[in-house]
Amino acid sequence: MDAAVLAQDVTKRYGDTVAVDGVSLSVPEGTVFGLIGPNGAGKTSLVRCLTGTTAYDGEASLLGSPPETVERDRIGLLPQSFSPPERLTVSELLGYYADLYDEARDPASVLAEVGLEGAADTWYEELSGGQQRRACVGITLVNDPDVLFLDEPTTGIDPVGRRDLWTLIEDLAAAGTTVFLTSHSMDEVERLADEVAMLAAGEIVAAGTPSSLIAKHGGDSRLVVRTEASADVLADSRFRVESSAGRLTLHDIDAADIDDAVDALAAAGIQYESFTWTEPTLEDVYLELTGEAFRGLGAPGDGATAGAVQTETEAER
Ligand SMILES: Nc1ncnc2c1ncn2[C@@H]1O[C@H](COP(=O)(O)OP(=O)(O)OP(=O)(O)O)[C@@H](O)[C@H]1O
Numbered sequence: 001m002d003a004a005v006l007a008q009d010v011t012k013r014y015g016d017t018v019a020v021d022g023v024s025l026s027v028p029e030g031t032v033f034g035l036i037g038p039n040g041a042g043k044t045s046l047v048r049c050l051t052g053t054t055a056y057d058g059e060a061s062l063l064g065s066p067p068e069t070v071e072r073d074r075i076g077l078l079p080q081s082f083s084p085p086e087r088l089t090v091s092e093l094l095g096y097y098a099d100l101y102d103e104a105r106d107p108a109s110v111l112a113e114v115g116l117e118g119a120a121d122t123w124y125e126e127l128s129g130g131q132q133r134r135a136c137v138g139i140t141l142v143n144d145p146d147v148l149f150l151d152e153p154t155t156g157i158d159p160v161g162r163r164d165l166w167t168l169i170e171d172l173a174a175a176g177t178t179v180f181l182t183s184h185s186m187d188e189v190e191r192l193a194d195e196v197a198m199l200a201a202g203e204i205v206a207a208g209t210p211s212s213l214i215a216k217h218g219g220d221s222r223l224v225v226r227t228e229a230s231a232d233v234l235a236d237s238r239f240r241v242e243s244s245a246g247r248l249t250l251h252d253i254d255a256a257d258i259d260d261a262v263d264a265l266a267a268a269g270i271q272y273e274s275f276t277w278t279e280p281t282l283e284d285v286y287l288e289l290t291g292e293a294f295r296g297l298g299a300p301g302d303g304a305t306a307g308a309v310q311t312e313t314e315a316e317r
Pocket of ligand 1: 014017018019037038039040041042043044045046080
């Protein structure tokens with residue numbers, strides 16, 4: 001499979017701030033790549049480099065060419081903040097953006113894909129925040145892009161709308177579109193991404209499939225028991241137990257161990273209100289790695305004074 005997006009030692013500086021610090025990555029065609037990381041980690045800056053919308057050092061390629069030279073109709077980009085004309089209805093808006101391309105999809109079918117058929121004749125400014133975001137996703141689809149960059153696409157969208165968009169993203173990837181997704185929603189990334197990279201202070205600190213990252217950094221499966229009992233009463237059991245206010249946590253509990261663990265609670269005479277078995281998720285990976293990044297790499301965004309940031313922002317305009 002060819003790489004649709006490739007970065008080799010990509011670095012983006014704004015004055016003294018190093019927003020992206022020597023990032024290398026490769027996204028095979030037709031896959032979903034998830035970029036995660038705390039606020040200020042450099043995600044949006046990296047997306048700008050990879051879409052050719054800002055200057056950078058290092059090498060990048062998009063669909064086999066330098067990003068800034070790729071025909072715009074092959075790329076879809078939903079920036080984090082995007083404000084289309086507000087006094088257009090949703091269908092006028094999609095038609096307006098479709099007209100910017102020599103060949104475009106039928107706006108009506110895009111409207112249906114993003115679940116806005118019922119709002120076709122509503123002015124953009126009268127849509128709810130979540131509907132506006134869906135309309136913006138629709139705008140990125142009118143040119144039927146080969147690569148789609150979505151910077152926090154589901155922010156503000158309700159749970160049903162989020163799931164609908166996830167299905168849409170899965171369908172797009174299944175049909176061959178490469179999707180580069182940045183998100184703060186770990187369940188979204190865990191569900192959608194084939195590969196994930198975590199950025200902290202401009203550097204990739206971990207990368208891999210969601211399951212490999214969870215296996216490496218997510219911690220263990222555990223049984224959390226709501227009880228006032230202390231861990232001592234399970235001292236003779238085979239389980240590793242920690243106690244905290246109102247709960248005992250039994251570690252390294254696989255699904256097959258749950259019965260034994262519950263038997264051990266009963267044998268120790270522990271009265272409990274309830275128990276919950278949890279498996280590690282990408283959120284655990286995120287929390288673990290963000291903690292490490294703050295301990296080891298310094299807080300993201302360090303190294304820039306507000307003045308230096310301001311100067312470069314002005315210089316870029
Ligand atoms: N146009 C700009 N001019 C100067 N500094 C900038 C500019 N854009 C971003 N920065 C700085 O670059 C660093 C990375 O910012 P960026 O927006 O890329 O992070 P992010 O990971 O997308 O954050 P968030 O999750 O909050 O959207 C931050 O220190 C930010 O202040």
